[in-house]
Amino acid sequence: MIEAQNITKSFGDFQVLKKVNLFVKQGEVVVIIGPSGSGKSTFLRCLNYLEPIDDGSITVNGQTVGKRKLTSGQLVEVHKKNIYRLRSQIGMVFQQFNLFPHKTALENVMEGPITVSRISESEARERAEVLLDKVGLVDKAGTYPVHLSGGQKQRVAIARALAMQPRAMLFDEPTSALDPELVDGVLAVIKELALEGMTMVVVSHEMSFAREVADRVIFMDEGCIIEESTPQKIFSEPDHPRTTEFLSKIL
Amino acid sequence: MKFGPLDIGFQCNIFPVLLKGALMTLELTLLAIFFGTVIGLFIALAKISRVRILEFIGGIYTWVVRGIPLLVQLFLLYYGLAQVGIELSSFTAAVMGLSICGGAYIAEIFRAGIQSIDRGQKEAALSLGMSSGQAFRRVILPQAYRRLLPPMGNEFITLMKDSSLVSVISMTDLMRTGQLLNSSHFKPMEIYLPVAIIYLILTTIFIYLLGNIEKRLAIYDGD
Numbered sequence: 001m002i003e004a005q006n007i008t009k010s011f012g013d014f015q016v017l018k019k020v021n022l023f024v025k026q027g028e029v030v031v032i033i034g035p036s037g038s039g040k041s042t043f044l045r046c047l048n049y050l051e052p053i054d055d056g057s058i059t060v061n062g063q064t065v066g067k068r069k070l071t072s073g074q075l076v077e078v079h080k081k082n083i084y085r086l087r088s089q090i091g092m093v094f095q096q097f098n099l100f101p102h103k104t105a106l107e108n109v110m111e112g113p114i115t116v117s118r119i120s121e122s123e124a125r126e127r128a129e130v131l132l133d134k135v136g137l138v139d140k141a142g143t144y145p146v147h148l149s150g151g152q153k154q155r156v157a158i159a160r161a162l163a164m165q166p167r168a169m170l171f172d173e174p175t176s177a178l179d180p181e182l183v184d185g186v187l188a189v190i191k192e193l194a195l196e197g198m199t200m201v202v203v204s205h206e207m208s209f210a211r212e213v214a215d216r217v218i219f220m221d222e223g224c225i226i227e228e229s230t231p232q233k234i235f236s237e238p239d240h241p242r243t244t245e246f247l248s249k250i251l
Numbered sequence: 252m253k254f255g256p257l258d259i260g261f262q263c264n265i266f267p268v269l270l271k272g273a274l275m276t277l278e279l280t281l282l283a284i285f286f287g288t289v290i291g292l293f294i295a296l297a298k299i300s301r302v303r304i305l306e307f308i309g310g311i312y313t314w315v316v317r318g319i320p321l322l323v324q325l326f327l328l329y330y331g332l333a334q335v336g337i338e339l340s341s342f343t344a345a346v347m348g349l350s351i352c353g354g355a356y357i358a359e360i361f362r363a364g365i366q367s368i369d370r371g372q373k374e375a376a377l378s379l380g381m382s383s384g385q386a387f388r389r390v391i392l393p394q395a396y397r398r399l400l401p402p403m404g405n406e407f408i409t410l411m412k413d414s415s416l417v418s419v420i421s422m423t424d425l426m427r428t429g430q431l432l433n434s435s436h437f438k439p440m441e442i443y444l445p446v447a448i449i450y451l452i453l454t455t456i457f458i459y460l461l462g463n464i465e466k467r468l469a470i471y472d473g474d
Contacts, residue, residue: 050374080382084380088380090378094374094375098371098374099375102393115381160379164379
């Protein structure tokens with residue numbers, strides 16, 4: 001469903017991603033772990049082209065995102081409209097929530113469907129109410145983000161992404177900015193999505209969550225995928241010494 | 252009728268004349284605010300467009316306009332252009348001068364306001380599938396408005412006060428009405444005191460109205 005091949009990306013002289021490959025099947029939950037600065041967040045952001053890539057290709061549902069290779073080997077940007085459409089099919093949840101502060105929780109969730117999918121306001125409202133109910137915040141529909149807790153904001157942000165009825169979801173450290181007591185509520189929502197069969201790529205530091213939800217865990221370091229395996233294997237008998245070292249620090 | 256040294260009866264007589272001048276000042280200010288805001292928005296967009304030629308033009312505009320006194324600009328527009336065959340009415344020259352000048356400052360206010368919005372806002376909008384234009388209109392600009400308002404209000408008040416400069420290009424605004432009255436009656440205190448008070452009333456009304464708009468936009472700030 002998501003195929004990323006040879007993704008290469010530099011910020012100035014610093015190579016963040018070195019030929020990273022990832023294939024995510026329909027309904028699969030992939031959790032990416034690794035030390036900060038390993039390129040995992042950048043990689044995730046490349047998947048919906050929030051970060052343009054220098055080389056490689058990304059294909060979602062058979063459609064190429066960002067750049068495609070001509071037969072001459074030259075990389076050209078795919079037409080912007082294709083990027084917009086693909087982004088609308090991949091939901092993204094950010095570490096800092098990035099809710100729209102000038103809109104209520106309900107309006108945040110309605111915004112995508114109204115502006116991008118151009119459905120009617122009443123239809124968008126109905127859809128948004130169902131989703132807010134799903135994340136347990138229907139009573140906060142009329143509340144502005146400033147009056148929500150971090151955990152509530154993140155759950156609204158998940159509802160906002162789901163409102164586009166995406167085929168896959170990307171989570172960029174969704175619980176890293178949360179107070180510890182608020183983490184579980186957000187993780188519960190993500191787990192529920194996993195159970196429903198949503199295709200997901202999650203960058204996370206929550207190892208117990210990874211163990212419970214992931215079909216596959218990927219360990220990244222210094223811009224490369226060092227190891228990928230089932231959570232059982234990677235957490236109990238990792239192949240690579242760097243994985244062992246990282247896990248010993250974090251667990 | 253006298254009140255101390257002031258001739259109140261005379262002041263009552265000139266009041267309608269001053270009021271006419273005040274209306275002209277108000278008209279000039281409102282037109283300058285309108286055109287200045289339009290110019291300012293376009294210059295600001297040019298400056299953040301990441302299109303080099305547009306950035307360059309925007310930069311030159313603010314550099315030149317902010318670096319030359321408005322008084323000099325008005326002389327150039329009115330007397331200078333007339334000498335080379337472009338004769339503007341004093342009204343046109345006044346509106347142009349004030350709008351061009353206001354536009355440069357307003358552009359800076361817009362630019363700062365737009366750039367102060369967190370990058371994550373644009374990313375969140377893009378991640379939903381919005382185009383850059385949609386993200387700007389639906390997400391960035393509505394938030395920028397809120398932050399723009401206080402500095403914008405300052406600029407509008409400055410424009411109103413600066414509009415008194417157009418008296419030098421024989422525009423009969425409030426200031427020039429006062430000057431004309433004074434040259435025939437020579438009662439500067441009786442004349443310029445009400446002129447000052449009328450300016451003060453006009454700016455106070457502006458501050459009040461802007462304050463009201465600010466309050467209405469503040470609902471999502473939680474304070």
